[in-house]
Amino acid sequence: MTSDDVRHRREAGHFVRWALAQKIARDLSFPAVRWNGPSQAMDDAALWATARRLLHDDTLKPEDRLAGLLLLLYAQWPAAISRLTVDHIEETDGAVRLRLGTVPVDLPGPVAELALHQVAARRSHAVLARTDSPWLFPGGQPGRPISVWAMGERLRKLGIRLAETRSTALFQLATELPAAVLARTLGIDITVAVKWQRAAAGDWGAYAAEVSRRSAKAASGRENQPAAFNAQGDLQC
Known part of the structure; x- marks a missing residue:
């Protein structure tokens, strides 16, 4: 915990806090490090290049392409991806939506x-195997769903750096969307969304006023919808 050569400091911290929460251990502490935003420039060009490859490369397994895109476009950790079920995906009136948080996300065509x-x-597979397993992966x-470790390995084999890629995805989304929308649609805590919004230097203080102005323009027949939303206000990436 104190050596300069220590490994898995972050994972050890999670374990110690879990052990305390479960009352398995007492009188233990682990130093917390305050997150103050990304420490280096976000490589969004690499992110979009990888996203295009996953969208169009038919030589890759479809499930791996989908998992990778959930990380690249929607900043989902392997732990969250591995826990998705078939019921998280809804198809209604020709639209396909994915429920990551309280508000479903409209998925683009590919x-x-x-x-x-x-x-x-x-x-x-469930019918053939006579099982009622609900897991998407x-x-x-x-x-049982795929383990977090196995999901992470599959994503790494696609050339995806997990933490760096998620940070880039969140940074990109935070420059375009208010924290409240990020929290509702991506299923992340509002405090985390606010930190990313601040890190991306996004100013959403006048967001409600901007929406109101755009709604007024809609009445006169002009294009008013923000690029990141559909008519219902759902997030689109």
């Missing part, structure tokens, strides 16, 4: 196709 393909594959053990 991502929607991958999501529907994975749902169909999982349901077909099932693991090797019957009835």
Whole structure:
């Protein structure tokens, strides 16, 4: 915990805090490090290059492409991706939505196709295997989702650096969307969303007024919808 050569400091901290919360251990402490935003420039060019590869490279497994895009476009950790079920994906009136938080996300065409393909594959497998496993990314053990470690390894094999890529995705989203929308749609804590908004230097203090002005323009027939939203206000990436 104190050596300059220590490894897995972050993971050890999570374990200590979990052990205290479960009352397995007492009188333990672990130094916390305050996060003050990204420490280096975000490589959004690399992010979009990888996203395009996952969108169009048919030689990759569809489930791996979908998992990678959930990280690249929606800043989802492997832990969150591995816990998704087929019920998190909804298709209504020709639109495909993914529920990550309290407000569903509208999936763009190529991502929607991958999501529907994975749902169909999982349901077909469930019928053939006579199992009611709900997981979108099932693991090797019957009835269990893929492990966080295994999901992380699959993403790394795609050339994705997990922490760096998620930071880049959150940074990009925080420059375009208010913290409240990030929290509702991505399923992250509002305090985390606010920190990323500040790190991205996004000023959303006048957001409500801007929406009001755009709504007024809509009445006169002009284009008013922000690029990141559809008509219902759902996040689109």
